Amino acid sequence: MKRLLAILLAGALLLSGCSVVREDTNQQNNYAEADMVMQEVNLDPSIIINPALYFLDKSKSELTLAAETRKLTVGQNERAEKRIIEAILEGPSTENYGPVADGFSYEGIEILPNLINVFLNTDSEKTDEEITIMEFAVVSTLVDFSGVSYINIFVNGVQSGYESRPVGVLQKPKGTLQEEQTKIEQRARMEKPSMDIMLYFLDRTEQFLVPEARSFQFETNDPEEMVSAVVQAMMRGPENTYQHMPVIDKTIAELLGTEIVTLEDGQAVVRLNFNKAPVAITQQFNDGEKIAALALAKTIIGFMPDINGIEIYVNGSPQAEPVVYTQSMSDELLGNNILLYFPNSTYTLFMSVERMVAQETAGYPEEILAELMRGPAGLDDKDVSPAFLSGISMDDVNDVYLAEDTAVVDFKASISDKLKGISRKDESMMIYSIVNTLTNIENIKRVQFLLDGERVESLGGGIINVADPLLKNPGIIKDE
Helix, strand or coil, X not given: CHHHHHHHHHHHHHHHCCCCCCCCHHHHHHCCCCCCCCCCCCCCCEEEECCEEEEEECCCCCCCEEEEECCEEECCCCCHHHHHHHHHHHCCCCCCEECCCCCEEEEEEEEECCEEEEEEEECCCCCHHHHHHHHHHHHHHHHHHHCCCEEEEEECCEECCECCEXXXXXXXXXXXXXXXXXXXXXXXXXXXXXXXXXXXXXXXXXXXXXXXXXXXXXXXXXXXXXXXXXXXXXXXXXXXXXXXXXXXXXXCCCEEEEEEEECCCCCEEEEEEXXXXXXXXXXXXXXXXXXXXXXXXHHHHXXXXXXXXXXXXXXXXXXXXXXXXXXXHHHHHEEEEEEEEXXXXXXXXXXXXXXXXXXXXXXXXXXXXXXXXXXXXXXXXXXXXXXXXXXXXXXXXXXXXXXXXXXXXXXXXXHHHHHCCCCHHHHHHHHHHHHHHHCCCCCCCEEEEEECCECCCCCCCCCCCCCCCEECCHHHECCC
């Protein structure tokens, strides 16, 4: 009953135009006054993060990682995780800590559902122990900051493993650094190793490749047999059938054999031999064979050390146009989720919708707003409705950027004409759809609206005062 009363009260406030949440509540009754005093708000583009970076603790006699809190500045439309990795590679800022990644340089990053792939380079020979220390420092830092469970680290484009044997995707260490190194060494040397591996499938919209964590107990430590077991698991399909779709039609192809070979150019590739070419049956891609091959490549290169790519053979023969499928070929196919808030069908509450978008831009404020403006999609909840009036698009937006804990949405003055005569309900839903969505960005607590770079009292003469930043309103979100 209390929950129902709270929802009814929130709805009443929303429809009355009084649902605006302010940091300075003493000013709420003065919004209609022409001489209203605006809050002091820093709107200069800036993103500041304070991650805990892990380095070697010099005060300990045994190898131990310890966290050093660092204030970092991140560029607009730059991954915070990229800046964090670069800071680790630069080394500690005090003499109390020792470096963990000397000789490594940053190449790239992929942020996927519950997984971050990190790509580093090095020109020097590294021991397994040196690589393991670097990996656990990066893993501990990224897991603490991003909240993902798994990290996969590639050096010079390939998995390092341990003693060139697979050890699986990494998680944050629970024991001491020495204990974790021992575990990795033992796992690599087991006759029947067990580990977690990321298998890549299609997402439920069949537009992107996404990872699914899978625990394997192998019957042998032979690399070719291990690859075969992983491929067979992919052919059986995903376990999470709500969010993932098969990437290989198991009724068409059968795996006949696996071979690891070295090509003339020195690349190590896995040669997969099928009775028929593996294919993804999907309406989103014309070339289902290519999608299946890229998913296989992403999966195999992601766990088997020193592998550069894969080849697909059919009944012992190469394809008509032989291709070595590599990791980089799937860059544009990788997806990640963003969270959007759309009005329900009665325009009384908001409902959260997870939307899969390209991982390269997922989480950037401009991309999030653009996706919100596109409106409900076919696989969204059936009870959601568009948050924007017809005709409003990103063409009406000058800029979307972050300023410390504030997301700034700078509309063009042209939007005022499009919003004239908008109802209280439609205005409230549009504004709070933006506010509730953008405040899901890490460290963002409020949203400031501008018209052509200037703070104004309303957008198009509406009833909601937007002169000051607006806070998220969880009271009008269903089940939150």
